[in-house]
Amino acid sequence: MTQDVETEISCPVCAASNNHALSVLPKDYEYRVEIADDFGIRVCDGCCTEFIWPRPSLDELRRMYPDNYYAYGTEMGGFWQAIYNWWCRSEAKRLLSLSTKRPLHLFDIGAGDCRRFKAMGSGNQFKFSGVEMNQDMAQAGCDEGFDISPGTFEEFDLTGRVGTVDILTINHVIEHVTDPADTMRKAYELVADDGIFTGRTPKVASTGHRYFGGYWSGYHFPRHLTLFSRESLELLLLKSGFREVEIIEELNLFPALSLQNFLVGKLKIPLVLEGGHSRLWTLLVFVTAPLSFFDYFFRRSDCMIFVAKK
Numbered sequence: 001m002t003q004d005v006e007t008e009i010s011c012p013v014c015a016a017s018n019n020h021a022l023s024v025l026p027k028d029y030e031y032r033v034e035i036a037d038d039f040g041i042r043v044c045d046g047c048c049t050e051f052i053w054p055r056p057s058l059d060e061l062r063r064m065y066p067d068n069y070y071a072y073g074t075e076m077g078g079f080w081q082a083i084y085n086w087w088c089r090s091e092a093k094r095l096l097s098l099s100t101k102r103p104l105h106l107f108d109i110g111a112g113d114c115r116r117f118k119a120m121g122s123g124n125q126f127k128f129s130g131v132e133m134n135q136d137m138a139q140a141g142c143d144e145g146f147d148i149s150p151g152t153f154e155e156f157d158l159t160g161r162v163g164t165v166d167i168l169t170i171n172h173v174i175e176h177v178t179d180p181a182d183t184m185r186k187a188y189e190l191v192a193d194d195g196i197f198t199g200r201t202p203k204v205a206s207t208g209h210r211y212f213g214g215y216w217s218g219y220h221f222p223r224h225l226t227l228f229s230r231e232s233l234e235l236l237l238l239k240s241g242f243r244e245v246e247i248i249e250e251l252n253l254f255p256a257l258s259l260q261n262f263l264v265g266k267l268k269i270p271l272v273l274e275g276g277h278s279r280l281w282t283l284l285v286f287v288t289a290p291l292s293f294f295d296y297f298f299r300r301s302d303c304m305i306f307v308a309k310k
């Protein structure tokens with residue numbers, strides 16, 4: 001790549017053109033999609049955002065997700081289902097505490113098969129809807145009676161929907177979209193006045209990002225197209241019109257996946273992966289749990305939660 005071309009690369013968050021290549025490029029340790037070889041990662045010198053370059057087309061984007069991608073409807077075991085159900089009920093309480101409106105119109109970007117809606121267990125207090133890129137999952141959500149539009153949020157038609165959503169959620173999706181600034185602008189239009197936009201995303205400058213390097217699971221290479229710092233996420237939300245931005249730490253399982261990447265990529269242990277996880281997954285979670293808690297309490301978590309008001 002020539003210097004002339006490099007100067008044209010601009011940060012998807014702050015639009016600055018000063019950036020450099022990430023020194024150690026991650027690999028796709030989880031799914032090994034061939035298209036990963038076509039992409040690199042740039043680091044913005046201005047806001048510390050790390051981003052995939054070149055930005056993929058929609059066709060390339062779809063080729064990054066194999067059929068066995070973990071979000072696509074795989075059933076969890078009893079233990080993990082119980083943890084998931086508990087998490088969903090906690091999330092329902094958190095969302096209900098953010099607004100006094102009932103029923104609360106919740107719209108989820110990346111709704112999957114709506115298992116989260118079902119597990120939230122407060123159906124009479126919510127009106128659920130959303131978008132889902134995977135056609136089969138979107139149909140599964142519709143079959144369950146939810147208003148799910150197939151396609152990406154970028155493709156979603158806002159006609160008749162502007163200002164109709166009380167709480168807009170985007171959990172581990174904003175890092176997957178090709179133009180996060182455009183997504184945020186559209187989110188702003190969809191949310192009602194005084195409505196809430198909240199979501200989760202990985203965070204650079206975390207312990208895992210620093211010490212696992214190219215094995216850090218936050219890269220989820222090449223599917224995580226934009227990796228934010230606390231500051232760059234807040235900047236983008238404010239630029240999009242949102243106010244009262246709050247960013248807090250999220251307790252998460254990223255260290256387990258980072259360790260799995262390290263075992264597979266660095267130590268070359270031939271773990272058999274299904275849906276991105278090895279059979280050692282539960283063991284890895286328990287081994288890395290102290291690190292997860294340590295990071296959480298010292299504000300060095302791999303993930304953050306944002307809450308912003310329109």
Ligand SMILES: [Zn+2]
Nearest residue numbers: 011014044047
């Ligand atoms: Zn930037």
